[in-house]
Amino acid sequence: MDIRLNSRGEQQLLEHIIYENDKKEYIVLLHGIGGNSRVFFKQLKAYTKEYNVIAIHLPGHGKSAKPQDYNEPFSLKLVADEVKRLLASLKIDKAHFVGISLGSIIIHTILQNHPSIVKSAVLGGTITRFTPLSKLLINLGDLTKDVTPHMWLYRFFAWIMMPKSNHKNARSVFIKEAKKLRRDDLLAWFRIAKTVDKTHKFLEQKAKGIPRLYISGREDHLFLDPLKKDLANDQDAELIVLEQCGHVCNIEKGKEFNQASLRFLRQNSHHIHHAS
Template sequence: MLHYRSFYMNDDTPWVTLIHGAGGNSSIWYKQLREYKKHFNVLLIDLRGHGESTNSMWQKGDSFEQVADEVLEVLDHLKIKKTHFVGISLGTIVIQTIAKKQPDRFQSMVLGGAVTKLNLRTSFLVSIGNLMKRIIPYMWIVSLFAWILMPKENHKEARKKFVFEAKKMCQKEFINWFSLTKRVNPFLKSMQKDFFGIPTLFVMGEEDYLFLEDAQMVVIATKDTTFETIKNAGHVCNIDQPRRFNDVTIKFMFNHNRNVMLPILHA
């Protein structure tokens, strides 16, 4: 089973499950945890090959469906019937996969730095990465992608955190995760029609140059979706502007809990 940490208040408090992106681990939510624990039971999960989930076994042909099943195994183990999901970057693909499999497990979903497709620029970068992944040290690729995704000075903390956590992965695990991107476009297109009736919030940094525009197009074309742009933030907007990220996500999740008063948040 995947490694997880949970923070439980009581049965009447809603759950929120946090899913990190590729190369990170559950520690990337360090700027959300204190605020979230005030209002929710919180579940943090390390995806396979990340953080303390180092014993996962990859099989040929494994996909986001298998990764989603591992997250659902943790929910079943903890007897969590319904939860809000909050994800960042590639973690948003895992969440969308879970939504396709078991939409009844969702209170809502928050997709931060959402990956909705790989456009020509990102497809080119991924193709280069796939060509070079077995030739050069994977940390060279990680560092390059970190600078491309988070190029500005105000992205520095998120960029350093991403590279620092990625160093804990072995090259084989990195290659396995990178290989999942080959099939991501048709896979995502099959899911992004109505998000299975689940209330969905996209939270994007206005400086997320690779993914912002495509996320906006998905919101325009689908139902049950809300869009929030965060100023002075890049791809990893939960680290670049945590106060704003926390405010908009907590309010959204409380709006989709029955008989619960909205918390008083920052002005």
């Protein structure tokens, strides 16, 4: 297997790691706020047996451009455009996408704006809209952001989203990786997170025919109920709910996540896989 690390460079493409082998199809991994490619440590071994994998660092993470570096206002669409631009530079016309939390929001934005580049999508810990409680928490964070250390804010949100003892490992991974995030970058993401409601609007029509698998934990208490309602009549969507599992389901229930996602990806791939 050939692993190439490509950083920002002259063209300012998003930083990414390519796990390349003799496979024909690609999986693109998109992490959550404060995370990076390391949040997929339980998926990489399984995925790279059957696919080429591209792990992307979103703006403000790793060596990717910062949200403030762009010549236009930072937005979810801008990020979706940058992901498309990266794949075009790699001469990849279509790929399977796997995203967690924020990564699932970016996938929805890609499906809204660039559906032709998506073969299929696996969305973990998906956020389609905010409940009154989550809106209250975001507004509270917004009001206190100028006087509160950004890592305190991040820890606060991590604890609210992942409060149980069985969420501890996933919570710790995200907090550890988020320490590498600059204050301005974290706040830029928090600001555009408020627009999440728009990312699922009209998705069924714009991404019609593109299969999507949603995997969420039963204990994803802020986001699961709205997701279930939003997917109720979606013919292209399948929802799997993992028991005794919170928001970051790919870490908390790595084995189950891998089994479900690989089954789905194989069903939507054009080449024959040999299960491990």
